Amino acid sequence: MNNNIYINIIGLALTFLTISSCSDYLNQVPSDIVTLEKVYETRNGVLDNLATVYSSMPAEFEDRWTASGGANGTSGAWNAGCDDAEFIWDFNGAQNINNGSLNGETGFVYDYWNKWYKGIRAATSFIENIHICKVLEPGDLEQWIAEARAVRAIYYYYLLRLYGPVPIIENSISEQAPLSELNTPRNSVEEVVAYILSELDIAINNGLQVNIKQNSSETVTSADKGLGHIDQAIARVFKIQTRMLAASDLFNGTNDFYASLTNNDGKKLFPSYTQEQKRQLWENAATEARSFIDDYVGKGYDLTRKYTDGKLDPYLSYREAVRGATSELTNFSGTTSAAEMIWFNRQGNASTMHYNRTPKHFGYADGVRCSGGMAATQEAVDAYFMANGLKPISGYQSDEKTPIINSTSGYTEEGFSTEDYKDPVTGRVLAPKGVWNAWVNREPRFYADITFDGQKWLYTGSGDVYTGLQYTGNSGRGTGNANDYSKTGYVVRKSAPTTVWSNNDRVSIMLRMAQIYLDYAEALHESNPGSPDILKYLNLIRERAGIPQYGGGAGQLPIPANMRQAIRDERRVELAFENNRYFDLRRWCIAEESQGKAIHGMNINKNGEEFFVRTKVEDRYFEKKNYFFPLPLKDRTINKELVQNPGW
Template identity: 40%
Template sequence: MNRKKHKILTFVFLIFLGLSSCQKGFLDQVPDDRLTIEQVFKRLQPSEEYLANVYSYIKDESYITNNAPWIGLSDEGDVTYDRPGYLTFLMNLGNWNPASGYYDNYYTDYYKGIRSATTYINNIGGNPQLDANKIVIRKAEARFVRAYLYFMLLRTWGPVTILSEDLIPGDLNPGDPLLTLPRNSYDECVDYIVNELDMASQDLPLHFTTQENLDYGRATKMACLALKSRVLLYAASPLFNGNTEYSGFRNLDGKNLISQQYDAQKWEKAAKAAKDIINMDILSLYKKNSGGTFSPLISYRDVFLDAWNGEWVFARILNNLSGYERALTPRLANGFCSTGPTQQMVDAYFMANGLKPITGYNSDGSPIINAASGYTETGFSTVQGVANTSNMYANREPRFYASVNYNNAPWINTSEGVKIIQTYNTGESGPAGSWDHSRTSYFGRKNVSPGSNPKTGVYDKRPYIMMRYAEILLNYIEALNEYDKDNTDILKYLNMIRERAGIPQYGQGANALPIPANQNAMREAIRAERRVELAFEHHRYFDTRRWKIAEQTDGGPMYGMNILENPPAFYKRVVFETRVFRKSFYFFPIPQTEINKNANMVQNPFW
């Protein structure tokens, strides 16, 4: 069902709550002006604005060129720029350390948001202008946001400090025990987040369809359950589940911060969390027809564009999708074409027959081509209606055409006629004469509306989707395969993803493919599907780390086409960057300023 209701969340994200603090520790204490806080929570509008500010600490990660580094730091993509403000280039070369200050504001902002959420929870109950039922719901919303922010810390910095429910006084001296709290273990953080989400889910509306329209974008029970699924999947993964490489990762009192014992039940918990959502039978994979017939390409493209459809779980109303779209627009339409998939990511997309085009790489980086797939890197044909297009881009799966711009691809906005993208050296989006180009020769198309055109200043304003049902299905089958490998649900839901994608399924349907032969083969099939289905949604960076494969995927040569040449020399795989990935990079370093302020704060491993 398409619930295309472009409703705007009514509360405004104000800086009203600068909340002056003594700044005597990493906690950023409670505001000194308690009278002001008391006044805030006695009135309706200021208290609503306060909660809006709490929500605002959930980062807007739609602006990928600098606000969200996850694509540019993973093997799925690259951000072109190597100038101040664009940090992924330096980080990929290994040029960072705990004192660099890279994304330290994320660390401090998340804690500010956590503190603000706690302030709200502890004070909103006395508001005489909110009815009792609304107070219960509002508290649950703040609890969800607080859990979300803790998870954002956890996924980036590993185990962190869980703060007390009691607000810390604003007049403490440096070195006070309340300002020098040690880190909690990873499992303790997970237990806390899950418990908070369970508590919040009891008091929230089930789904946005059960909310008032103007409340779209607020927390729901479904959002709590979806986040719980993600948290438990991460916790079950190799980086955190019995990782003996972190045996020395301890607090000063000797407490292990990463579990040293593998626990298969963690996978079971993760699978159950996802299955609980599936069993509710509320969400569904979005499908859309074109000309009266189901269209996999339009379905996958428009799941991000048709707001509040049946696949959506949680979205951010206020966002910078216009900046995102301009970053992924060719120069012919006044775009920057500045964030591009790597050749490795392009290779990951399946062929139309459902097979992988590339099965691996030789020692010199050349691809091992799967002959059965029909893929070839020679010759030209007509692709997407454009003649003389390289056969590398022919007969690929629909998700490829919905997600990737390549040389000779038609630009999706046709308001000024059909325009052809050129990413070779002297092409309209090539490097000659401008730093606005893709170093890989590719740039993204996913989540870019055909109705947007930066050249004319027209953008398709819509919410930015942060959680959707496809992830839940992939979470479920990944976890299920690890502890109940013969469960038929694994194949059922894997095929459900592929059926919507418009490619042959494993063991059933037209042109069925052989079912993965064993648990390892199924694991690789699930990971390959997840890589493509969730591409450019900020999952890949964290997936390769939690799987403990980032040393293989994110270090070494990264490939693209030869953008310094024109065709035919352009069509050659070349290294655009040789990346450095050290074992320490599995986590961001705790900011050195926090280490200096807190004698009990230990640094992340290998930094």
């Protein structure tokens, strides 16, 4: 194993994601501490070390700077590393994924591995040494050991998801340990999954708070017990995520490419389950998700719902669900994202994400003038439903560009709108008069997630701004900074600011309630396809989204014949640009269908009607080996027992 995995945590200066008030986070670990006794001398010193344990948790505000920048460099290449999006900048790590240049020597291949194992090391050291502190208050020891144990298990989850089965290291290894102690083989998928679940269960049953959202108003914001600490609810959500991985085709032995992967001693690393065993894995995931829903919905957790004039406002509800305003972290009423979000991270700068998702708007006020460098693909745009709940595009012709239009949906790519398209609930203008008809009469989530040519910008404090994405438009390739524009003629709008872009009063939402509903529906369909809960929880997502539900009632759409695809379609839209699709495509083992082909957009080198032509942006590369990252060369050079993933 990497000889950097277990060294003393003394002197590490890394920030924590918990809060001591609505917006004040723990200070950094002092840099002049030189002994373990000094580190654990005070209760605050223990909290600072717990901060170090948490500090490698992913935060996605800075995904432009893959595995670098702020937030301890844990931001991912996931949104632009799949068919959801494309960054303009060549330095973004997603380019390595998309063009096939990724390998075991790629910097961020090592960075994720190293940082999560550093987090594992820090957690183990914390668990082994917290007893040194003699001034802890009642309950501190049990709670904080349980948190460190849960965090360590979650780091293993992230490693498993990205690299496949990995070595489990349970004890501290000295920096001066002989090489023989560093030669640690990979554990099997079954062993890693069992370890994660077991460690989370131990933490749940031995110290984790039940539900921080139900704490007193003083405690919910405290540095030692409040938001940002892992509680039983968060640990249980990661049990769901782990079981979803274990049940999926990439991990359950279905993918033949990994069936023969063994350690040097011949130990198989992927399972050989029967169909009944695979079904049981899905049933376990469904049971885990249903148990969470039963125990927590209505107790600080629910889908965010906002109302206008007494009516559910789907557009605002969905936008609010992913906003994560720090100033509203303790408002669990159900009208803010605080109710829906389960796991979040304060690390990193929200303004970086805002900069990526706010168009160039050349010539306008600073508060609305940015880059728009995170482009949504045409394929992502096509995935959104129409206002009537139907899919506009059923597929593509052999050129993989020309859409096969669902004639019953009402979708058209002919002409331009002659009047404003208004929200049927509130009357707000969602698509101004004169925009391309392909962007009219779409579902509310489309208007919350996609900035298209001619759309009005969100922040109007310095006047109304309409985004121009044609070549000489205010945000087009031919205007202003040549390094800042959308490569597809669309900009990702989801989570973009309704204020000036530099507003940093945000947390990065990593897991929210909508995902758990979709996890439950998927797991239930794979294990018990006749269950009425499948439609119930799928329809809860669609109801909040403001589109017709499935069923046999008045105003409902016919129940889909292919329910698996319906669930996946809903998941793609609801969780778009939230770092999910990259991993969904892989765990379903269907990445070849979308990753190994071109992405498209508008013709950004043209103005007028010539702009509105589907145009190839780039070819994308995918081989079977790309289902997992390679293991980093640095560690394989040290650890001779660390076998490489196939194909690398």
